[in-house]
Amino acid sequence: MNNGTPDLSAFEGLDFSGAERHNVVIIGTGPAGLTAALYAARANLEPLVIQGIQPGGQLITTTDVENYPGFPDGIMGPELMQKFEAQAAHFGAELRYGMVTAVDFSERPFKLIVDAATPILAETAIISTGASAKYLGLENEERLLGHGVSACATCDGAFFRGEEVAIVGGGDTAMEEALFLTRFATKVYLIHRRDTLRASKIMQERAFANEKIEFIWDTAVTDVLGESEVDGLTIQNLKTDEKRTLPVKGFFVAIGHKPNTEIFEGWLEMDETGYIRTKPDSTFTNIPGVFASGDAQDHVYRQAVTAAGTGCMAAIDAERWMAEQEAHEVAEGEAA
Ligand code: NDP
Numbered sequence: 001m002n003n004g005t006p007d008l009s010a011f012e013g014l015d016f017s018g019a020e021r022h023n024v025v026i027i028g029t030g031p032a033g034l035t036a037a038l039y040a041a042r043a044n045l046e047p048l049v050i051q052g053i054q055p056g057g058q059l060i061t062t063t064d065v066e067n068y069p070g071f072p073d074g075i076m077g078p079e080l081m082q083k084f085e086a087q088a089a090h091f092g093a094e095l096r097y098g099m100v101t102a103v104d105f106s107e108r109p110f111k112l113i114v115d116a117a118t119p120i121l122a123e124t125a126i127i128s129t130g131a132s133a134k135y136l137g138l139e140n141e142e143r144l145l146g147h148g149v150s151a152c153a154t155c156d157g158a159f160f161r162g163e164e165v166a167i168v169g170g171g172d173t174a175m176e177e178a179l180f181l182t183r184f185a186t187k188v189y190l191i192h193r194r195d196t197l198r199a200s201k202i203m204q205e206r207a208f209a210n211e212k213i214e215f216i217w218d219t220a221v222t223d224v225l226g227e228s229e230v231d232g233l234t235i236q237n238l239k240t241d242e243k244r245t246l247p248v249k250g251f252f253v254a255i256g257h258k259p260n261t262e263i264f265e266g267w268l269e270m271d272e273t274g275y276i277r278t279k280p281d282s283t284f285t286n287i288p289g290v291f292a293s294g295d296a297q298d299h300v301y302r303q304a305v306t307a308a309g310t311g312c313m314a315a316i317d318a319e320r321w322m323a324e325q326e327a328h329e330v331a332e333g334e335a336a
Helices: 031-042 057-061 077-090 139-143 153-160 172-181 201-209 304-335
Strands: 020-027 048-050 094-096 100-104 110-114 118-127 131-133 164-168 187-191 213-216 219-225 232-237 243-246 250-253 257-259 290-292
Touching: 020 031, 020 110, 020 304, 031 048, 031 057, 031 077, 031 118, 031 304, 057 077, 077 094, 118 304, 139 219, 153 172, 153 250, 164 172, 172 187, 172 201, 172 250, 187 219, 201 213, 290 304
Parallel strands: 020 048, 020 118, 048 094, 118 290, 164 187, 164 250, 187 213
Antiparallel strands: 100 110, 110 118, 131 257, 219 232, 232 243
């Protein structure tokens, strides 16, 4: 599926004739983007990395990372990402603040616009734009976002010291965030739409063992209550349809993520939820010279270590692909 048609309106009136030109432009700076940057830099490709809205990616909003190999005692997410960044920069990757706001992949060099203003040309592009938190889609959830509604316990948990809070979701993120919230909140209600969790056994056991966490099973959140700040939730038991009010001051949403791939719609093949499709055992997309890595293309594993792995693959794929193009051009030149 090639979602939508490319929107080229952002390119109108923009002059690319004097634009800077790079071998590799990497979009995104989570584990995938920064590993791609490290490998591309060590291959002397002088990559430019456009950092995106949240430099460092999702791990920036995490506390302890216990499952990244090489750190037997765990490491804080932001510290891990600083190390990724320092290592990529050490080998010559250029990291630049900004968002890629539009792309034109119709011909090489590819055209990219940064922050709706700066034109950049790229021989190859590596997409590592990651994924963002999903919300339930309730009107009052959106209205009270930042006023008691949050998708990041690590960022906002401390605001709820001495209060009761609720979190929705049944995966590892919900368990991790619920456990984190117990540091501040007097009680954490964990609301899940089924009666079994999706989370890994170890995270489930930790959450079950914590006396501050109360599980509310088979239940949906149907409304977020409060005028200027959250002061409760309406929840509904999905088996009995019974509704009740849960008086909480904080509401955390931990129901998964969606890939940040909107700007590539119309260019790249994606699945129905927006994950970029790559060719088997590689990071090649449907457009030669465009590679995808990390959570933007992986809806199965979604781990820092797998994202780093596909970032490495993308840089190697890009390097080999460029070498093949050059060899091809030389052969064509000799034949002419
Ligand atoms: P998941 O997709 O694993 O879980 C999402 C949860 O939210 C599911 O329980 C799902 O319910 C529920 N959900 C989804 N949509 C809705 C909705 N509309 N209303 C109510 N509930 C909903 O996402 P996570 O973010 O938890 O985890 C993503 C990946 O990251 C996983 O692979 C996980 O293992 C990994 N991870 C690892 C960590 C670690 O190892 N320390 C920490 C955090 C994440 P249902 O189960 O019914 O589908």
